[in-house]
Amino acid sequence: MLARCVLLFLALASWAQAAPAPANAYYSEAYRPWLHYSPNKGWMNDPNGLVYYNGTYHLFYQYHPNSTVWGPMHWGHATSNDLTHWSHQPVALSPDQKGWIFSGSAVIDKDNRAGFGANAMVAVFTYHNDALWKAGQKNTESQGLAYSMDEGKTWTKYAGNPVLNNSGEQDFRDPKVFWHEPMKRWTMALATGNQITFFSSKDLKQWQHESDFTDETSAPLGVWECPDLFKLRNHDGTEKWVLIVNHGDKAPNGGSGTRYFIGQFDGQRFIAEQDARWLDYGPDFYAGVTFENAPDNRRLLMAWMSNWQYAQKVPTHPWRSAMTLPRELRLDSENGQYFLKQQFAANLSELASLQYRSKTPKLPLQRNDLDLRRARIRFSVNNAQDLNLVLKNDRGEQLRLYQKDGRFFIDRHLSGQTDFSPDFSRKTLEMPMNGEGLNDVELVMDRASVEVLLNRGRYSMTVQVFPVEAYSTFRLESASGTGVRYLS
């Protein structure tokens, strides 16, 4: 009986229209996302200081409050209790005579090791002197501390800043700090040119150099930025360390992108055990880093949903940029090779105004009358090799996602406004899938972006699009991938 009910449920395909976006001026701004965090106004880039404390997720971010292009960097601030609804908060950190406030991380200093007080929220950031840096001078970036005793509302910069002086590098930034329990000390991963340098400290104030890690196996990529380092446990109990590195240029689809290495870290040295992989093959996924102190040992990541090639030109006003949806990272393996799987961590059922879910879509499938501004679409297919999915509107604007020769492609040449930058639609975006067929597709469209997770989050692509009118037609076809699959 139960089995029959399950079968019946699986056979159902449903389009559900849920709550519409609130009818206020904010959400009527063209391209204003609803499911994704974007600042009220001003320019935003990297997520910074992602930390959970006392029921609240804190998202700090690179922020230029009075302009929609990059400039003197502040840390903006937003909070959420559920990773789904975000509230804007006052600016947390502003530039001072020591420099602009570049990217970094935050920790909860439970045991008052830094001396600011038990449970101080401590931000570790980069001081950047832009004029000297642009003049090619070395030694213009150093690391500073600030602390908050009221859960991120007000901040005091440490009088002894900087706590980590540059030894002569031009790029010396984006500290990611965490507590390393076996060594009973803090670890810092810092981006230093084309490598990651590890430091250690007992008190967050005095830092000692431990080691440098670089990648000798792949072709040189753009400058290394925004590292992260954490441990994950496989379903069979195997533990691996994951080193995330962001690259300012030369990602597979052009411009900036996020890679990760899997290996071992003993508190001093990171040893990679396999070649690096790209975390997301879309062009609009950068500076991805994870929350410290998240409950239930979850590893939750957010990235900046744009690309340095054109981020300052995208047609939005009075703000620029949104973050990706928060994603939970899990470790998995196949044939002795480890990789990360991703899953959206926001409660999308509550937020998306249109939901489509089907275990057994009858293909070809076409609907012409949909409001696809904020849609979550999930379906499974059976080892498809030739899936073709199109979102389009009556103006002829369309976004096409398709498979060919064991690869997955996104074509945004005709997706809407594209002429603000030649880099935006220079090429069809592509992702290798090791020849694998497609089984599951999850796609979230939110006004001006599409995030796609394939095969239960093993493959991921994030793209921005700027259709002049919302897409209203959804078309899905595949000659090969029909047939019933029973996935939970």
Ligand code: FRU
């Ligand atoms: C990455 C980055 C960081 C830097 C910040 C400046 O996007 O270049 O390396 O700290 O942005 O805004």
